[in-house]
Amino acid sequence: MSVDNQMALWNEAALRVLDIRRSALQPGNSLRAFRLPSSAFLLANRGRARMVLDGVEHAVEGCYVCHAGKGASLDIVEVAEEFNYDIVYYKASLAFPCRQELLRLYREDNPFRSQFGYAPIYPLSLLTRLELMRRHWQADAQLDKFQVRALFHQWVHEILKQRYEYVDHSGRVLGPLSQIIRYMEEQYAERVSLDDLSSLFGFSSRQLQRLFKSELRMGPMEYMNKIRMEQAQAMLTKTEVSLKEISEAVGYADSYYFSRAFKKHYGISPQHYRSEGRISPSRSSRISIGEGRVRSYSIADDDNHYQYKDEGAIPMNRRTKSMLAVSLMLSLMLFLAACAGNNGGTANGNGANASPSAPASTQPASSAAAETAQQSSYPVTIKHMKGEWKLEQRPERIAVLDTQFVDQLLTLDEQPAGSVTAAGDSSDFPEYLTDKLSDVKVLGTKDEPNLEAIIAMNPDFIICTEFQEKIYDSLTKIAPTVMLNRNDDWRDTLVTFGQIVDKKSEAEQVLAAYKEKTERLKAELATKLAGESVALIRPRDDMIRVHTPLHRTAAILYEDLGLTAPEQVREVQDTAYPISLEALGDVGADHYFLLTDDMFSGLVEEFKSTQTWKSLEPVKQNRVYTVDTTLWIAYYGPIAINKVVDQIGEALLGHS
Known part of the structure; x- marks a missing residue:
């Protein structure tokens, strides 16, 4: 029977799995004269044996x-080494009524009773699918x-595809590289590491890299990333699903981290990729078009995860009475805005961010003219995660809902009028900034901003992050609001703040000074360390987290200052990975920066008291430098x- 005829019957058949054994x-053992019940x-x-199906021999190694129909006789003999196998029993029947042509084909050459066997050229494809199918089979739920x-349909498809496309026709025996690439193409959605690939295909990590x-x-992980980015590109252009779902x-x-990896691969952020004409215009207003060099840490693995509630959800004030008061205040503000009629105000380019109009100006004409001259750079368009905002004039009372934005404003010699409090700090605002702040209103926390306090401070501009997604619409009713990605590269965020407060040249000067500073230090470190490696570690939860170059803080070490990461750290395709104290020596760094804070200080001291810690060469050489987690990470x-x-x-040079 031709392949097409066989496929026609497989397509029309009703298939049911009966058992997986x-x-x-x-x-020395054997299986003899076993009749297949279906x-x-x-x-x-695994293993080596001779298998006989209805008199047809198969040398198995x-x-x-292999496949056979109901009633076929199976013998497995001459077992030379432990022989492991799975049998999937199934029933196939044609659904009636059906075409007479199909009935004729079914009677002449029933594919569900045919016998064949071969060594698959892509064995992992079959093994991984079968293992997943077996796991679900062992569960009790009907789902x-x-x-x-x-899964059975997919598995059979792969068996037949390999049989007809490769074995029967081409006779090719593919090399290990093709096998690995095929596996990557099928498993790109899983968390596959270099070690996983190496062990699956019998290589050492170094051998696989060389291949x-x-x-x-x-490298293999670079190739895996290429596959992932191509899949992500297709999803961005053909679907409306969120970045989180795509990642x-x-x-x-x-x-x-996905956003950062996408931008590194294509030179453009996924949000921008979507918004620049690659999808329908009707969707672009709902998608971020900010382009940031993203330094991230997973919320699940965030070094300050204990400060978040409900896995990053931003609950509004839970007290009904407070919510009612907030709603009434918002309604009153909208009513007053409507009554203002043609009074002057902040124009905007996004109807979703409509805000109350400001009172008509009462200042003398000469003062107004001077102010206009100072604001020559306006209007300016601010790109953010909710689209674009056309800022007509310089905002005077800015509310920020993330303390890192307080840092951004102070860098430009600007004061926020209000801010949420610092996470993980004993004071309302970061201690390293308190002497620079004056009369800043407390607006709740990053996870739970206080809408009443925000209304009371009467902002004319609000800057929030995706952490405030759930209250974004409420914020836009108070004042014009932009949403910035809190994990964008700080340099990109500074440029945005320079646009907002009309200090673009000052922002550029800060960036130039940082580049000059790090380049100078980079040269000194290269001379002093001569290739010695550095690792950033943090004990927590009875383990030690090792941060990789993909982490936004570790990137300062490895990218900005050009320090060398240990080989093991470079290979990990995540922002951090956990190890035991006993495995710390395997990291192999010459220097360690040890992150600690009040929450995990006890664990740090416990680790330091062990013989394992004391035996580490960097510890003996006084090359472990303790630094504050809050400053470095939060x-x-x-x-x-x-x-x-x-x-x-x-730490590394003995001077600042």
Whole structure:
């Protein structure tokens, strides 16, 4: 029967999995004259034996797949080493009524009773699908049984595809690189590490790196990232799903790291990629078009995760009475705005951000003219996560709902009128900023801003982050509001703040000074360390987190200052990974920056008291430098970043 005819019958058949059995035969044992109770696929995954199906012999070594119909006789003999195999029993029947042509094909050559066997060229494809199917089969829920049915169709498709497309026609035996690439193309949505790939295909990490570099001129994880980015690109252009959903669909637990990886690959942020004509204009207003060099840490793995509530959800004030008061105040403000008629106000380019009009100006004409001259750079368009905002004039009373934005404003010699409080700090605002602040209203916390306090301070501009997504609409009713990605690179955020407060040249000067400072320090460090490696670690939850170059703070060490990351740290495709204290020596760094804070100080001291810690060479050489987690991780503004750079220079060079 031709392949097309066989496929026509498979397509029309009703398929039902009856059982999935896993078995093993030890050397010297055998299985004889076993009658298959139904049609079945047998997949061997390990060992060496001779298998006989209705008198047809199959020499089996390693992975081997075969098929036979109900009543077929199965013998497995001459088992030379432990022989592991799974049998999937199924029933197939044609759904009546059906075309006479199909009935004729079914009677002449029933594919569900046919016998074949071959060594698959992509064994992992079959093994991973079968393992997933078996796991669902063992569960009791009906939903899992339904999933088995869907997975069985995919599994059979892969078996037949490999049989007809590769084995029967081409006779090719593919090399390991093709096998690995095929596996990557199927498993890109999973958290696959370099070690996973190496162990699956029997390589060391170094051998696998060499194989990819010699054939493809890129590393295996770089190639995996290429596959993921191509899939993400298609989803961005063809769907409306959120960035978080896309990042998870292509194997990234952290949407911020996904954004950074996408921009590094394509030179444009995913939000911008979507908004620049690659999707319908009707959607662009709802999608971020900010382009940031994203430094991130997963919310699930965030170093300050204990400060978040409800996994990052932003609950509004839970007291009904307070909510009622807020609603009444908002309604009153909208009513007064409507009564203002043609009075002057802040124009905007986004109807969703409509705000009350300001009272008519009463200042003398000469003062107004002077102010107009100072505001020559306006109007300016601010790109943010909710679209664009056309800012007609310089805002005077700015409310910020993230303390790192306080840092940004103070860098430009500006004062916020109100801010949420600092997370993980004993004072309302970061201690390193308190002497620079004056008369700043407290607006609740980042996780739970106080809408009543925001209304009371009467802002003319609000800057929030995605943490305030749930109250964004309420904020826009108080004042013009822009939403910035809190994990955008601080340099990009500073440029945006320069636009908002008309200090673009000052922002550029800060960036130029930082670049000059880090380049100078980078040269000194290169001379002093001569390639010695540095790692950023933080004990927590009875483990130690090792931060990789993908983490936004670790990037200061490895990118801004050009320090060398240990090989093990470079290989991990995530912002951080956990290890035990006993495995710390395997990281192999020559220097360690040790993050600690009040919450985990006890654990740090416990680790330091162990013999394992004391035996580490960097500990013996006084090359472990203790730094404050809150400053290094929680705050991400220019002032904090410069302090971190100073501390790095002081630790490694002995001076600031």
